[in-house]
Amino acid sequence: MSIKVETPANPITLAIIGCGQRGNAYAQYSIVEPSKCKVVAIAEPRIQSRALFANRYGVDGSLVFETWEQLHKASAKSIQTTGKRPADAVIVAVQDSMHVEVVEAFAAQGYDILCEKPMATSIEHCLQIEAAVKRAGIIFGLGHVLRYSPYSRAVTEVVRSGKLGQLVNVQHIEPVGHWHFAHSYVRGNWSKERESSFSLMTKSCHDIDIVCHWFSPDTPVRVSSFGGLQHFRxxxxxxxxxxxxxxxxxxxxxxxxxxxxxxxxxxxxxxxxxxxxxxxxxxxxxxxxxxxxxxxxxxxRCVYESDNDVCDNQVVNLQYASGATFSFTMVAYTTLICERQTRLHFTHGEIVGDMNQFTVTDFRSGLTTVHQPSPEASTSGHGGGDLGLVGTFVEAVRTRRQDLLGTDITEVLKSHLTVFAAEHSRKAGTVVDCVEFENAARRAWDGSVQNSTASE
Incomplete structure (x- = not known):
């Protein structure tokens, strides 16, 4: 569903923490829509990248920092002396393992936050972020960019319309791309689970999220998964x-x-x-x-001489409370680079798409129609999803409406827990009860919080 966005009297101001690929992808919205938002502060440890980013977005030197801690300290001083934060919102685009400490710190200062996916690399840290966001009462967005592309929004409209009946089954494949996998998951920052997380989380958490979004309010109840590191060794x-x-x-x-x-x-x-x-x-x-x-x-490095350990192929099967099913495949060995293929099967029709266009077939009328996303999809990554997410987040901040994002911190957590449950299934070789998995995670978290409080 498209969102009507009014031009604010003053642009929403953003602080970008992490000026790499994802930080740039999100900050670009300030160039495309300068009347809606402006980058006013950054934190980035790399010298040249920091200087290039500050120059591109016109950031004043007094708000250019080497570390997020320096930005946080300057923000605290500003709040103390002027009663104002240097920016309206923060975009967190640092390495995955750092998300929890950065989100907690800036949420405590009252910033609205857009955090790159995944939310965190462990269940405990995801629960910590949920608690921090709820405690602060802030607007929170997560980099599940697939939800926000013109293509996905158009598919969502058809799903939500109910004209094809009940959604019964989804088949979804994430073709990572052979050299893309080598770049990111063999040689790159996401190659080792102990330093980042497992590949189903770092690469495909937003695939699980978008399909759970289509099934909602139906919820997953059981999951199984298989996969491993097949070739890059x-x-x-x-x-x-x-x-x-x-x-x-x-x-x-x-x-x-x-x-x-x-x-x-x-x-x-x-x-x-x-x-x-x-x-x-x-x-x-x-x-x-x-x-x-x-x-x-x-x-x-040679891809066969690297110290990578994350899966290069994995399948996930989910059953929902209604009895509906979802099968997902993530595989490295493809020509396509992240151009997902999806089939959605309803009681009275089907949708078949590839992120560029999708066809809708209505069994009752016998009609098949072809849908193509808006031309705006070409302006950013993920078929327009990058800028779509930031635009929606900025409007949510301006209007104080979390609902514009179509999700909240608890739903974000639930989709992450589904991914954690799938990986637990793969490692344990068992079918996992999603409800009990979440309950056990929350019990463990509550126990650790109580123990921590008691020891203080």
Missing amino acids: KSGKPLEAGDATRCLDCAYERQCPYSAKKIYLDRVALGHTGWPVRPLVDGIPDIENVTDALVHGPYG
Whole structure:
């Protein structure tokens, strides 16, 4: 459903914590819609990235910080001396494991918060964030960007209309992309569970979320899951690669689909300096800097000689309280890069889509219609979902209406708990009761809070 957005008298002001790919993706809304929001403060440890970001968004030097702690301290001083916060809202785009401490700190200061997905990397931290958000009474958005693209909103309208009857089954696939998986989940920041989280959470929590959103108010009651690390390990290394541990030293490099030279250097040579090249260096990437990163950094390592441990393929099966079912597949080995394919089966029709367009077939009338998203989808990532999320969040902040986001902190937590339950099923080899899983998590959390309070 489209939301009517009125232009505010003054733009909503934003502080961006983490000026990497996701921070930039969200901050871009201030350039597209400068009358609606403005970036006024940032925190970013990388020197050149910080300077480039501040220059691009016109951030005053007095509100440019190296760490989120420095921004938080300056905010506390401003609140104490003037009674005002430096910004209306904070966008949290730091590494996943840092979300809990940053959200808790700024929620306590009364900031409305948009947090990149996943909310946190452990059940305990997710519950901590829920408690912090409820305690502060703030507007809270989560980077489940799939909900906010023109494509998904159009699908949601059809689902909610009821014209196809009851939703009985959904089949959904997340084709990560062979080299994208190598970039992010073998060589990159999300390659090791102990340093980030499992790949179903870091990559696909918003896939589980959007389908749960379509089934709502129906709720998941049972989940099972299977998967593992199938190929990106020592045993998968081609014999022709020999003892090479880095792509630039490998005789097999030109035949390897995961060659770092192909993924990064060949792109730079063609003038492409955006993702996936930009994360390799601090500042604007060029041939010299990217080559140095491949010689010395993790992105130049052989994918078969890396220390990654997260799943490269996984299936999840969910049953809902109504008896409806949902099957999900996340797989690395695809040509498509994150262009999900979805089939929704209703008692009187079906929807078949691929994030670019979808067809609706009504069994009763026999009519099939093709739907395409708005042209605005081309203006940002995730089919327009990035800017769609920020635009909705900004309007929610301006109007003080959490409902505009179509979700709240408790629903966000429930969809995360469903993902945690699926991963528990995969590891334990058992079907998990979703309701009992949540109840057990909350009991454990309540017990730890009580123990912590008693020891103080």
